[in-house]
Amino acid sequence: MTNLDAHTLAQAIARKAQGLPEMTLMEVCGTHTHAIFRYGIRQLLPKNVRLISGPGCPVCVTDNADLARALWLAAQKDVVFCCFGDMLRVPCGKESLLSLRAAGADVRICVSPMDALALAKELPRKRIVWFGVGFETTAPHTAALIEAAERGGVPNISVYSVHKTMPQALRALMSGQNRISALLCPGHVAAITGAEAFRFVPNELHMPAAVAGFEAEDILAAVLALVTMLRGGTPSLVNAYPRAVKSEGNKTALALTEKIFEPEDALWRGLGLIPGSGLKIRKEYEAFDATKRFKIEETAVPAAAGCRCGEILRGLAEPTDCPYFAKTCTPQSPLGACMVSAEGACAAYYKYGGTI
Amino acid sequence: MCLAIPGRIIKIKNEEAVIDYGGVTRKAALRLCPEAKIGDAALVHAGFVIQLLDEEAAKELEAILAETEML
Numbered sequence: 001m002t003n004l005d006a007h008t009l010a011q012a013i014a015r016k017a018q019g020l021p022e023m024t025l026m027e028v029c030g031t032h033t034h035a036i037f038r039y040g041i042r043q044l045l046p047k048n049v050r051l052i053s054g055p056g057c058p059v060c061v062t063d064n065a066d067l068a069r070a071l072w073l074a075a076q077k078d079v080v081f082c083c084f085g086d087m088l089r090v091p092c093g094k095e096s097l098l099s100l101r102a103a104g105a106d107v108r109i110c111v112s113p114m115d116a117l118a119l120a121k122e123l124p125r126k127r128i129v130w131f132g133v134g135f136e137t138t139a140p141h142t143a144a145l146i147e148a149a150e151r152g153g154v155p156n157i158s159v160y161s162v163h164k165t166m167p168q169a170l171r172a173l174m175s176g177q178n179r180i181s182a183l184l185c186p187g188h189v190a191a192i193t194g195a196e197a198f199r200f201v202p203n204e205l206h207m208p209a210a211v212a213g214f215e216a217e218d219i220l221a222a223v224l225a226l227v228t229m230l231r232g233g234t235p236s237l238v239n240a241y242p243r244a245v246k247s248e249g250n251k252t253a254l255a256l257t258e259k260i261f262e263p264e265d266a267l268w269r270g271l272g273l274i275p276g277s278g279l280k281i282r283k284e285y286e287a288f289d290a291t292k293r294f295k296i297e298e299t300a301v302p303a304a305a306g307c308r309c310g311e312i313l314r315g316l317a318e319p320t321d322c323p324y325f326a327k328t329c330t331p332q333s334p335l336g337a338c339m340v341s342a343e344g345a346c347a348a349y350y351k352y353g354g355t356i
Numbered sequence: 357m358c359l360a361i362p363g364r365i366i367k368i369k370n371e372e373a374v375i376d377y378g379g380v381t382r383k384a385a386l387r388l389c390p391e392a393k394i395g396d397a398a399l400v401h402a403g404f405v406i407q408l409l410d411e412e413a414a415k416e417l418e419a420i421l422a423e424t425e426m427l
Contacts, residue, residue, distance in 0.1 A: 137401055138357065141403070147387075148387075188360045191360070239420075244409055253388040256387070
């Protein structure tokens, strides 16, 4: 948090934005999406500064093909399938991890991947599978799990990794059809990768970028930085979350991720196949790779729900543009991933009033 | 998903810290931040300390904003 208050920052933004054409700032972090609504940031901004949500929620961007494999794994005999709570309700056709659990599968919610490791030690006759979902912030945790399992000689745990990394996805997003003027970069991804990981945004994409924290003042300070750069026509990178983000990031976490994982092509819901945007377990650790330990049957992948999740994830449509939003698609009975995950754009719009 | 909560480290034992979140305490792994010390302000995500917080940095941000004439 800065010592500058929200009111002062909002006034400064209004001054800087005066007389400029409409600016669209995209945030690519589900936690930002929610913070922006919770603090009423949109209402504090002038009309020509728009905030839109991008593909910043790992649950939302997990493709149905990956989800179908996770469901197959969870349904196997003696498997205890462990994951973060927000994956449970994501629909894959008519099924979800939750519906499998209701039908008798052993699916458990873990707060940390290390909970899955503890479970593996506790239940030596069971086959524990950790569903590795998340961006750079979370991938080191899964890497720590694999490292500890290897060191401790825990044979009955494996990982199904659909971890993803941001930079390639942002490049893909920006090179396609888009309406983005500047990027609000994810603060906790940057806490690991370092602010410098986003230097390519001004250098290659010629677009201003600001790393933002999660308090109202943090987000407003980053918006102010972006609007100032847009006004001056001088795209650069500003680290507006210096208390948690160093330019070089967390070297220990980066080295651990690098030790366990290597880049691979990954499918993103709404964005398709993006080269080098996924994290695959290296050959040296393949004993802990669920795709090697199990012979996963490729089941038919259910078609997308028919909602506009894909366009919403690319910032081309807002949740309220979708014909199903708040009608047949609600948090209680979601059609698409953006409504399931508490961090999804649709869930945020629904929770905070829909038309804001 | 990338939610992280700030707290203060009050105890360290075997690569694990006890974090005080304003009265509530929880354990967090130090594998990603082995340099952490008792008394440090830490950012915790999914059971791991992911970064130590620089409590002086608020001033740094003001300096950045002033320098680029943003205010």
